[in-house]
Each structure stands twice: as structure tokens, then as C-alpha cells.
Amino acid sequence: MENNANLKRSERRKHKRKNENNSTIRNILKFLGYAILILIFIGVGVIGGKVWAIIKNTPPISQEALTAQSQSSIVYAKDSNGQWQRVAILHGADNRLWVPIEKIPKDLQNAFVAIEDQRFYKNNLGIDPKRIIGALIADIKAGGKPVQGASTITQQLIKNTMLSNEKTLTRKIQEAVLAWRLEQKYTKEQILEAYLNTIYLGGPNVNAYGVQAAALAYFGKDVSQLDLAESAMIAGITNNPSLYSPYANLEAATQRQHLVLKEMLEQGYITKEQYDKAIAEKLVFKKTNFTTYEHKYFIDQVINDVADELSKKLNISHDEAINKIYNGGLRIYSTMDLKIQNYVEEAFKNPELFPMNSKIKDEVQGAMVVMDWRTGEVKGLVGGRDTSNIVRGFNRATQAYRQPGSSIKPLTVYGPALESGLTAATVVDDVPTTFGNWTPHNYESSTYRGLVTLREALTHSLNIPAVKVVDRIGIATSANYGKKFGLDITKNDMYLPALALGGLYKGVTPLQEAAAYGAIANGGVYTTPITFTKVTDSEGNLILENKPLRHVVLSEQNAYILMNMMQDVVKYGTGTRARIPNMPVAGKTGTTDNYSNAWFSGFTPYYVATVWMGYDNNSISLYDTRTGTKVVGGSYPAQLWKTVMLQIHKDLPYKDFVRPSGIISATVCRDSGELPTDLCHLDPRGDRTYTEIFAQGTQPTTYCTVHVMVKINSQNGKLATDLTPPDLVKEAVFIDPPGRTPAQNAVALDGKYVVPKEYDDIVPPPQNSTNGNAPGDNTQPPPANNGGTEQPPGGETTNPPPNNGNSQTTPPSNNFPPTTNPTP
Template sequence: MDNNANLKRSERKRHKEKGKNKSTARSILKFIIYAVIILVFAGMGAIGGKVLAIIKNTPPISQEALTAQSQSSIVYAKDSNGQWQRVAILHGADNRLWVPIEKIPKDLQNAFVAIEDQRFYKNNLGIDPIRIIGALIADIKAGGKPVEGASTITQQLVKNTMLSSEKTLTRKIQEAVLAWRLEQKYTKEQILEAYLNTIYLGGPNVNAYGVQAAALAYFGKDVSQLDLAECAMIAGITNNPSLYSPYANLEAATERQHLVLKEMLKQGYITKEQYDKAIAEKLVFKKTNFTTYDHKYFIDQVINDVADELSKKLDISHDEAINKIYNGGLRIYSTMDSRIQNYIEEAFKNPELFPMNSKIKDEVQGAMVVMDWRTGEVKGLVGGRDTSNIVRGFNRATQAYRQPGSSIKPLTVYGPALETGLTAATVVDDVPTTFGNWTPHNYESSTYRGLVTLREALTHSLNIPAVKVVDRVGIATSANYGKKFGLDITKNDMYLPALALGGLYKGVTPLQEAAAYGAIANGGVYTTPITFTKVTDSEGNLILENKPLRHVVLSEQNAYILTSMMQDVVKYGTGTRARLPNMPVAGKTGTTDNYSNAWFSGFTPYYVATVWMGYDNNSISLYDTRTGTRVVGGSYPAQLWKTVMLQIHKDLPYKDFVRPPGIISVTVCKDSGELPTDLCHLDPRGDRTYTEIFVQGTQPTTYCTVHVTAKINSQNGKLATALTPPDLVKDAVFIDPPGRTPEQNAVAADGKYVVPTQYDDTTSILPGNNEPNNAPNTPSDVVPPPSNNGTTQLPPAGEPTTPTNNNGSTPQNPNNEVQSPTNPIPPTNGNKNP
């Protein structure tokens, strides 16, 4: 019984322990379940918190974020019809040209939507759940390999403009958030416009962001000009530019194009007829070169000028301004006339228009600038003969400072002379003259013309008269006018050789000289040369307006007289090779001492132009082995100038330089610059009078004192004496240059016309005396020049006489006033006027 009791007790105890074990197991399982649930919710909370943090840190969206991408800039110029045309595209790392949605063909918009996001117009979530699921299924079927994209157009826009390219969960979440936000804030047209302007469409050796750059890169045309087939080709590139670029793989690109067209047909964007036509079209590809541009010298200067103005207006560095030009989507409107620019470039390709020295390896370089002198707008500019694709190189038209030689004379010699009271008829003596320890020489160093007017001195580019004029008007005055003409006159130029003969320390550029000559053409008003008129952003908002500065250098009247003097340079002087058959030309040549620089600058009633030639090595002299001559400004530079200007003016009507009020014409003596007397007409060289123009009030009021008359022995030309045989005595007209020395007279071209200083020593037989008269020749024996009545009067014995000028023969009116020079009554010495 005890055993049974014990057994029962043992069974009861086992049952009790078993129940207790079951309860413990249930508790443990329950705990595990609760723990898992808690952990799941905790994990979800943590993940949710992290997601919320990512969303919170998502950058905001703005219009600027969409459009602030690097954009290429465009330079425009007017064509022969006066229409703006694109002449250069400037870009940095990304070549992107923004165009508004209105200018993007509807076929191109539909092509992108059809192939990239067919539910674009229906889905406003920014992401496409249906497409995501479809992409996952496609990827699974492909064994986990991604074969189909799921990004909407809005998502692609976000990736292209707002986020980095890293593939992380954070970026994926922010992409979805931003895409949704974009859809809520902007219209479909705004989103599509931003997308089409930022999508990469390049490929091997093609840098193209956006549909405009792509249209130019593949078809050489504006995006607005694309047809359906071309639109489909560009839209097909998007999926994989390196594969589907027609330049990389035309066959693959064509298959992709056909797929785009098929989707457009399927989705109802085009008809079957349009589809068939587009499929059958044979595309013609034309690549636009984005790494360089035509007219590089002109465009390079435009870039520099725009950068200068941007840096000033925006208070940024020059380098920052250059970066803005290449990446800021600017629209730059240049002053270039494409027709004129092409004329210059064609001329520079012609080797016959440049000297050639077969003994020197280096090529003769050159530069030319053509400018509208009324507006200051540069119409054409070439800075060298380099035809390579190198851009932003050395531009000799604006960066090569060279000594101008005699081409400086209108600016620092004759312009200031007219302004300070001298006239075109003012006479200077072209004879050897020393200034301190310096003796200047003419181009033909052994030739001296003697008395010349300022007009003649400029016409024949005489150096000595130029130096005398600067010495007369003053170095400071000459330098001041040079500065007014836009030249870089430095303290090292404050001496006669620099200002009179163009030996400037720094030199001038062709652009500077063209602008300076333009001031003469423009009635004495200097206008700052400009290469662009305005700059806008890609939407047309004005950023820069470039209005040239102006200031007066010469009076309108003196500018006209200087123009007239410079016309004679081309008609009769050193610049005859620049003559135009159909248009008046005023100009001046320039050649430096060692023949290392040769210039011609001139203007017409329409344009001003400057040509420079020389070597980049300034120590090499210009020499042409074809002709065996040294090169001067009046040779090749003048001929090149004429060649270009003939083309420019061929269709322009003839017109003359406008004569301003206040100009009068007066007949003067060219040897004195004064009103003529009878003697001026009787000069042995012929009539020495001519008609000159003057500013009213500056015309001469006194009569010529340079021409004189004296009796000479007709056989030896010496002054006659009382012993000169009467039948040999002859009345003769001479000149008497004031202040000229016998040494100067000996080398002057007009020296033989100067009144003699030696008396006749001829032995004669006096009446009533059979013995020769060998009496010494003394002043008392001299026969004087004619008196006022034209007869010779012998002086009383012992009264010396010397040759006299006609000064004493000038008749005075009853009031002892000189007759009006506008209608002068010349004096008479008893001879008839010729």
C-alpha cells in the first residue's frame, strides 16, 4: 500500500513537473514572439526615422537649380543682309545651349516622351510605380541583370541637375522626393523644357548637353529646324550615348531611331504615313566644330572685351569673367560684319599680297582692322596669317605694340599744328638741321626739298619739316594730342624723334591706330573702338550694353583740312598704291628706321582701316626678294589695304568728305604761304601759286616776301654791277628763304633759285675808253633790283645797293590797310600778271 501510495505520489509529482515544464516553454515562446514583434517595430521605427531624416535633408528645389547648369554662350554677327547670325559657340566642360520649349519641335518633345516616359503627361507622382514593377519583372526574367530602366523624365531631370551621381539609398530616396516635389511645383512643359536642355546627348568626340547642342553636333542646324527623322535619331541617343551616337555606331543608332519611331506610332504621336517617310529618309550628318570657331581673331577680341566689361560691372576677376563667358549661357552681339571679315581673311590667305624673303625662315606677319568711324564699331579684324585651329592665341591686331613710324605724323605733328594756329600753307624749310645733338634725315637721306608747305611735307612724308613743326608747337602739346587720339604716350616718348617720327617707346597696335585715324574722319571726334554692342543672358535679359565713349580732339574744320592734306598723300605722295577708283581716300604711310615695321592707315567716307606688316621678331627687316627691294608702308601694306577696301566699297555709292562751314579757299604762294605778288607767278620754276583751304580767320593777310627780284648777268647768274655789259643784264626772280645758311642752301633742291650772293666780276669796255676796266667789283657797283615802277635806277656814286625783295613794292590802300585776302589785290612791280 505504501508502494502504491508512493507510486501515486510519484505520478502526481511527475504530472506536476510536466505541467510546469509546458508552462515554461509557452512562456519562452511567447517571449520570443513578443521580442521579435518589438524588434520589428523598433527596426521599422529606426528605418522610418532614418528615412525621415533623409527626406528632411533633401535639398530644396528652385528654378535656379534647374537652369543654373553650365551653359554655352553664343556670339552673333550680322550677315550681308543685316540679319543676326550665330558665328561662335563658346563652352567650358559642358557644351549646353538652352532653348525655350516653344523653339523645340513638338516631334522632338514627343519622341523623348515616347521612348523615355510614355506616362509622363498622365503621372504626377514623379516616379512611376507601374514602370518600377515592370522593370523589376524584366530584370528577374533576365536573371537579375538590369535590362530596363524605371526612371521617369522627372527623375532623370533631378539626377541631371540636383543630385550627385552616386548610387546610394540616400540618393534614391531624395531623388523620389525631389521628383514628386517637382511635379507639384512645375508644369509638365517646364519640366520637359529643363530636361531637354540638360540631358547628355554626346558620345565619342562629341560634347553635347541638351537638344540644341545635339542638333548642331549631329546635323549642323538649329533645333527648331529638325525634321521627324532627325528628332527620332536624337531622342534615341539618350539611353546610351556612347553606343547610340551615330558617329560611334550608325547601325545601332539607326535601329534605336526606328524603335523611337515605332513607339511614336504606337502611342499615336505620328501617322503611318509619317512613320514610313521618316524610316525611308536618308539622314545627312554635319558636325559643328565646338572646339574652335571661324573668325578666331575677331571672336578672341570679343571675348577679351566682354570679359573686361563683365569684370568691371560684376566686380569679379578677369578669369572669373572668362569662366562666365564659357559657362554662363550668354548671348553676345558683336559688331563684326561677316562680309568685311571674310574679305580680310581671304586677302590674308593670298601670299602675293605679302612680301617674301627667301633667305629668312620666318613668315612675314600682318594685321588689319576695319572700323566704322562714325560708330566706333569694329567691322573686321585679323591678327595674323595663322590658319590653324588654335584659338585665344596671339592677336597682332590688338596685342602687338609696334613703332608706327611716319604714320604718327597726322596725329602728333600736323593735327596739333593746325589746332595751334599753323595752316596747311605754313612753310617750313626742309634743309639739314640739328636739334641739340641730333640731326634728323628724310627717308631719302640725301634729298632736301627746301621750302615746303605743311601740305607738301605730309604728302611726301618729309621728316625734317615734321621735327621742326613739333619743335614749334611744343613736345608737351604734341604728346597731349597723341593721348587724345588714344595712343599710349609715355614719359619715355617726350622727345622729338618719338613724337615727330613715330619712335614711340611702347608703340601702338593696329586697332589703336585705326581708331585714331577714325577720329580725323569723324570730324575730329575720337570714338572708342568696340567689338560688341550688348550681352544678354539666354532668356534675353540685358547684362551689358556697350556704348562707345567720345571726345573731341580736333575742330571739325581742322579735321577736314587734315583730311584734305592726307588725300594728297594718296593722290600724289607715298600712298598712291592705296588709291581707289571709285572713292576718295585719305591716308598715311609709315615705315620704321630699320624697316622692321610697315604701315598704311587710311579712311574713306565710309570706313577707316589700318594695315601693319612685320616679323614677330622685331629685329628682322622687311625685304622682298621677289622685287629686290625693302618693304615700306606705301608698298605691300598699301596694296593690301586697297585690295580689301575695293571689295568693301564695290557696291557703295560714291560720296565725298563733307566740307563743314567755316572753310574758305584762298590763293597763296607755296614758297611763303602768304598772299602772292606778281613775282610769285614769275618764278623760273613756273607759277608758284595754288589754292589752299583755311579755317575762316586763319588765312594769310600779308603778301609774299620770299620772292625777290634782282638784276643779274645772264651769262653767269651773278648779281649785275655797273661794270656788267648792259646787253648781259637781265631782270630775274629769285627766292630768299629766311634764315637759311649757305651750307643748307647748297644741298636744298630749291637752292639754285635762291637769290645769288656773289657779284659779277666780268671785265667790260667802258664807252669812250679803249682800255679794259678792271676796277674792283664793289657794292657801289651793284645794279639794284627794279623799283616800284619796274625800271632800274642806278644809285648815286658811292651809295651801295643790294638785292631787295618785293616787300617795298606792296601797294597800300588809302587807309594803309592790306586788301582782304579773300579777294586780294596783289602788288605790282610794273610787270603784267600772267
């Protein structure tokens, strides 16, 4: 019993010790449990706090963040039907063209949804848990390699527009948060539109962001024109552009396209018939070159002009304005007429329209501008014969300043002369004349026509009359009108050779000259040339509206008279090669004295155009070895002008220049510019009268005194005296040019028609005197009959007046050597 009792006590002690041990273990486990639980809570708290901090620092959703991506700009021009056509895409690092969802084909929308996020329309969480789990399982099966993406379309949009591509927990959490927020704020259509306009769809040598740029890059068409097969091809690219771009690997791209079509079929987006047709379709790829564009000279000028206006409007630098053009998604509406632009470009490809000098390596360059003179809109512009794809290069139409030669005469000579009170009938004596230490010469340096009207002087591009006119109206007046016509007249141009003959210090550009001539066509109103009409953002909101500035240069009547004079240049003068059938043309030639620049500028009732030819090296003269002649403005430039303008006008109805009110006609003497007398009809050269037009009030009111009738000895042509045998005396009509010297008369073409200055020295045989005087006592000749005088009664002097500040004849010391004798 005792043993049993001891056993029981022993067992009780063992059991007690066991219970004590179990209690200790439980306590330890309990402690550990609490500790772990505490640690878990601490961990969750720490992680939660960190996650909360990440969420708290997530940027807010904004429409600007989604849509203000770098976007390419588009330049538009009108085609022959007056419809706007895209002519250039301008982009920076990212070539992205935003289009609204309405313009994106439904097949293309469905293709992306089918291959990228098939639960897009059903899931509003922004993330897809089912897809995440599926992607995780697929990655595990692949040995841990990422083989399937889990990002929704919404997540991809967030990553592309608001977050970086770094693979961090912070970015992933923020992406999920933003995707959820985006789903709550915007519709599925808005999200899909933003996604389709931002997704990268390029590949090797292809810069394409968004479906519009991709449609152009791969198929050369607008996204709205894509069919099902093309849509599936583009949708397949996004998974791996470097692999699935058809320009990278057409076989892989085609396999991917078939997968997209299969998914669309299984998801009910297309029928089996549509699927089969798309699978069988042979795609035709047409790559659009986004690094350059056609019509580069015109578009380059558009870019410069838009940048200038943006700089002023937004108060930014020119470089910042250029950056906005290439990245701001602008829509630029140019003034280019594609039909006219193509005519000019085709003409510049024809070597027969340019001189060729086989002895010189350099190629003759050229430039041409065509404008609508009513609106100032430039319709065609080419700045060189370059056929390279270099853009933003040297544009000779707008950047090459060259001396204009005689093409300046309507602008600084005859236009100002009419405004100063001279008329088309005003007569100037074309004879050798020295101004200070300078003696100008005509193109035909040994030919002097004598008395000519301003109309004749302009028609035949005579230099001496032009210089005399500027000397007469004043250098300041001439320069002022040149500025009004848009020319860069500087202080270095305030002398006769520059203003009368075009030897300008800086020169003019073809665009400047075209605009200046346009003012004559436009009734004397100068209109600044423009190359674009407006600029909008990608949504059509107006940013710039470009309206040309206008100011009056000439009266409407004087502009019409000048235009009428310039028509004679083309009809009878130096510009006959510019004639076009069934359309009136007014124009003027120009050539510098070293033949380094040749011009023709002219206009019709529809358009004004300027052609310039020369070498980039201004010291090289224009010479054509095919014809063996030097090149002048009336040769190749006039022919090129005609070639282009013939094409432009071939379908236009005949139209004449509109004659304004206040224009009258009067018959005048062409040797005096005054009303004719009977003597003007009896000139030995024939009737010297003609009908001229005048601005009302400027027509002559006095009668011709240049034509005189005198008695001469018919045998020797000298003035008859009382001693001239009566049977040798006859009356004859001559001209008596005011102020002309014998030396000048000796070289003038009309010199032989000038009244003789010598008296008859024939002495009659002795006869019986009836009055007691010895024969021959009356030896002093009487004055010539009928008003004839030995010395002219006055009139224009051929010697320049003393320098009064308006008659400077020598160039400033800091000027280039003047071009003293430009040719027609």
C-alpha cells in the same frame, strides 16, 4: 472500478501536464510574438526615423538649382542682310545651350517621352510604381542584371541637376522626394524643358548637354530645324551615349532610332506614314566643332573685351570673368560684319598680297583692322596669317605694339600743327638741319626739296619738315595730341625722333592706329573702338551695354583740312597704290628706318582701315625677293588695303567727305604761304600760286616777301651794280628763303632759284668822265633793287632754339636706340 478510477486520475494528471506544457509553449510563442512585434516596431521606428531624417535633410526645390547649370555662351555677328548669326559657341567642361520649350520641335519632345517615360503626362507622383515593378521583374529574369531603368523623366532631371550619381539609399530616397515635390511645383512643360536642356547627349569626342548642343553636334543645325528622323536619333542616344551616339556606333544608333520611332507609333504620337518616311530617311550628319571657331582673331578680341567689362561691372577678376563667359550662358552681340570679315580673311590667304623673302625661313606676318569711324564699331579684324585652329593665341591686330614710322605724322605732327595755328599752306624749308646732336634725313636721303608747304611735306612724307614742325609747336603739344588720339605716348617718347618720325618706345597696335585715323574722318572726334555692343543672359536679360566713349581731338575744320591733305597722299604722294575708283580715299604710309615695319592707314566716307606688315622678329627687314626691293608702306600694305576696301565698297554708292562750315578758300603763294604778289606769278618755274583751304580766320593777310625781283647781269647771273653794262642788266624774279645758309642752298632742289648773293664784278671799259671822278671810283655796290636784300629780313630759323623743355632732341638714356629716320 478502482482501476478505472486510477486510470482516470492518471489520465487527468497526464492531461494536466499536457495542458501545462501547451500553456508554456503558448506563453513562449506569445512572448516571441510580442518580442518580434516589438522588434518590428523598433525596426520600423529606426528605419522610419532614418528615412525621416533623410527626407528632412533633402534640399529644397529651387528654379535656380534646375536652370543654373553650366551653360555655353554664344557670340553673334550680323550677316550681309543685317541678320544676327551665331559665329561661336564658348563652353567650359559642359557644352550646354539652353533653349525654351517653344523652340524644341514637338516630335523631339514626344520622342523622349515615348522612349524614356511613356506615362510622363499622366503620372504626377514623380516616380512610377508600375515601372519600378516592371523593371524589378525584368532584372530578375535577366539573372539579377539591371536591364531596364525605372527612373522617370522627373527623376532623371533631379539626378542631373540637384543630386550626385552615387548609388545609395539616401540618394534614392531624396530623389523620390524631390521628384514628387517637383511635380507639385512645376508644370509638365517646365519639367520637360529643364530635362531636355540638361540631359547628356554626347559620345566619343562629342561634348553635348541638352538637345540644342546635340542638334549642332550631330546635324549642324538649330534644334528647331530637326525633323522626325533626326529627333528620334537624338532621343535614342540618352539611354547609353557611349553606345548609341551615331559617332560611336552608327548601326547601334540606327537600331535605337528605329525603336524610338516604333514606340512613338504604338503610343500614337506619329502615323504609320510618318513612321515609314522616317525609317526610310537617310540621315546626313554634320559635326560642329565646339573646340574652335571661325574668325578666331575677331572673336578672341571679343572675349577679352567682354571679360574686361564684366570684371569692372561685377567687380571680379579677369579669370573669373573668363569663366563666366565659358560657363555663364551669355549671349554676346559682336560688332563683326561677316561680309567684311570674310573679305579680310580671304585677302590674308593670298600670298601675292604679301612680300616674300626666299632667303628667310620666317613668314612675313600682317594684321588688319576695319572700323566704322562713326560708331567705333570694329567690322573686320585679322591678327595674322595663321591658318591653324589655335584660339586665344597671339593677336597682332591688338597685341603687337610696333613703331608706326611716318604713319604717326598726321597724329603728332600735322593735326597738332593745324590746332596750333599753322595752316596747310605754312611753308617749311626742307634742307639739312641739325637738332642738338641729331641730323634727320628724308627717305630719299640725298634729296631736299627746299621750301614746301605742310600739305606738300605730308604728301611726300618728308621727314625734315615734320621734325621742324614738332620743334616749332613743342614736344609737349605733340605728345598731348598723340595721347588724345589714343596712342601710348610715354615719358620715353618726349623727344623729336619719336614724335615727329614715329620712333615710339612702346609703339602702337593696328587697332589703335585705325581708331586714331577714324577720329580724323569723324570730324576730329575720337571714338573708342568696340568689338561688341551688348551682353545678355540666356533669357535675354541685359548684363552689359557697351557704348563707346568719345572726346574731341581736333576742331571740325582742322580735321577736314587734315583729311584733305591726306587725300593728296593717295592722289599724288606715297600712297597712290591705295586708290580705289569712284570713292575718295585719305591715308598715310609708314615705314621704319630699318624696314622692319610697314604700314598703311586710310579712310573713306564709309570706313577706316589699318594694315601692318612685318616679322614677329622685329629685327628682320622687309624685303621682297620677287621684285628685289625693300618693302615700304606704300607698296604691299597699301595694295592689301586697296584689295579689301575695293570689295567692301563695290556695292556702296559714291559719297564725298562732308565739308563743314567755317572753311574758306584762298589763293596763296606756295613758297611763302602768304597772299601772292605779281612776282609769285613770274617765278621762272611758272606760276607759284595755288588755291588752299583754311579754317575761317587762319587765312593769310600779309603778302609774299619770299619772291623778289632784282637786277642781275644776264651774262653771269650775279647781282647787277651801277658798273654793270646797261645792256647786260635785266630784271629777274627769285626766291629768298628765310634763314637758309649757302651750304643748305647748295643741296636744295630749289637752290638755283634763290636770289644770288654775289655782286657783279665786271668793270666797264674806261670812258671820259663828265663829273670829274676817275673811272671806277664808285666801287661799292648799291643795295639790290625792289626790296631785294642780301640778308633775309627775318623769318623761320633753321637752327633749333635753346632747350626750354619743349625741344629735347636726344632720347632718354633708358630708351631703345631711337628710330631716327622712318621712311614713308
